[in-house]
Amino acid sequence: MIAFLRLAAxxxxxxxxxxxLVSVYSRSxxxxxxxxxxxxxxxxxxxxxxxxDRDAYIEAGMRAYxxxxxxxxxxxxxxxxxxxxxxxIWLNNYS
Amino acid sequence: MKYVKWTLYxxxxxxxxxxxxxxxxQHDIVRITDTDTRRIDFGENSIFWASPDAGTAxxxxxxxxxxxxxxxxxxxxxPMVYRNEDTGWIWPPYFKFDSYNLQTEASDLRSTSxxxxxxVVTHYGWRNxxxxxxxxxxxxxxxxxxDERIIPWVNIVILTLLLVAGIMLRRMWLQFRERTLDPVFxxxxxxxxxxxxxxxxxxRGARTSWGRFKAWLRSLGG
Numbered sequence: 020m021i022a023f024l025r026l027a028a029x030x031x032x033x034x035x036x037x038x039x040l041v042s043v044y045s046r047s048x049x050x051x052x053x054x055x056x057x058x059x060x061x062x063x064x065x066x067x068x069x070x071x072d073r074d075a076y077i078e079a080g081m082r083a084y085x086x087x088x089x090x091x092x093x094x095x096x097x098x099x100x101x102x103x104x105x106x107x108i109w110l111n112n113y114s
Numbered sequence: 115m116k117y118v119k120w121t122l123y124x125x126x127x128x129x130x131x132x133x134x135x136x137x138x139x140q141h142d143i144v145r146i147t148d149t150d151t152r153r154i155d156f157g158e159n160s161i162f163w164a165s166p167d168a169g170t171a172x173x174x175x176x177x178x179x180x181x182x183x184x185x186x187x188x189x190x191x192x193p194m195v196y197r198n199e200d201t202g203w204i205w206p207p208y209f210k211f212d213s214y215n216l217q218t219e220a221s222d223l224r225s226t227s228x229x230x231x232x233x234v235v236t237h238y239g240w241r242n243x244x245x246x247x248x249x250x251x252x253x254x255x256x257x258x259x260x261d262e263r264i265i266p267w268v269n270i271v272i273l274t275l276l277l278v279a280g281i282m283l284r285r286m287w288l289q290f291r292e293r294t295l296d297p298v299f300x301x302x303x304x305x306x307x308x309x310x311x312x313x314x315x316x317x318r319g320a321r322t323s324w325g326r327f328k329a330w331l332r333s334l335g336g
Contacts, residue, residue, distance in 0.1 A: 112211050
């Protein structure tokens with residue numbers, strides 16, 4: 020039981036690190052994509068003050084990202100390893 | 115400096131290869147001659163043994179324990195002895211709790227040289243006579259024959275995933291450097307290079323972090 024709790028604790032810490040790294044990376048990719056999209060003329064139709072609009076465009080895009088499916092899918096970082104462990108226990112001991 | 119560098123590379127590659135070779139599953143085709151249990155007093159070889167059976171007492175300074183063994187003869191006629199221990203919730207992550215069941219299956223598959231029944235033993239670990247260490251059997255099953263061809267799917271999947279993880283980590287690092295480090299340190303880096311010392315000369319023109327690391331190594335050797 021202690022061995023199991025230790026694995027769970029170490030696993031949680033490790034997966035949290037992975038989750039954090041993937042979140043930062045994914046957010047960074049999205050922000051870069053938004054910047055490029057603006058620079059290629061995504062906001063040209065509106066005209067107006069370019070610098071302020073660019074920041075507003077990127078912030079709106081990031082808010083949409085925070086609510087989006089892609090960010091939620093990063094939660095699979097916690098789910099997949101647990102499924103794999105259950106599968107391994109099944110394969111190695113009961114089949 | 116060149117020798118230091120290549121020694122370092124070789125050591126890293128050998129360590130990684132050795133680690134994976136020890137931990138990843140392998141398949142042997144053997145004939146089981148006997149199974150039994152022996153008391154083992156662990157010494158300097160203790161890291162090459164697993165932990166006590168899952169759920170049993172684990173006193174801190176446990177140096178003696180009964181260990182199950184599977185004794186076999188390989189297709190080339192040489193002997194191979196496996197230990198059969200639970201890995202439980204502990205390293206390596208085979209989550210093996212069924213060592214007693216495995217021992218029963220192995221006993222059931224025993225055969226003689228006159229009438230051999232070939233068995234595939236899945237195992238990890240090494241046999242080494244000088245340290246008295248044994249590979250840990252994970253699974254036994256009847257083989258099609260002594261020449262059965264086994265494709266190591268598990269290893270293919272694991273090594274592919276490791277490769278993907280490595281590429282992913284590298285891309286994460288590059289993204290982090292491009293978006294976070296470079297904007298902060300670009301001015302500081304220029305000033306450093308302009309100082310005109312030998313290390314600065316070596317660094318100049320080295321664009322990637324790998325190139326910078328190599329330039330730094332070169333500057334040490336002079």
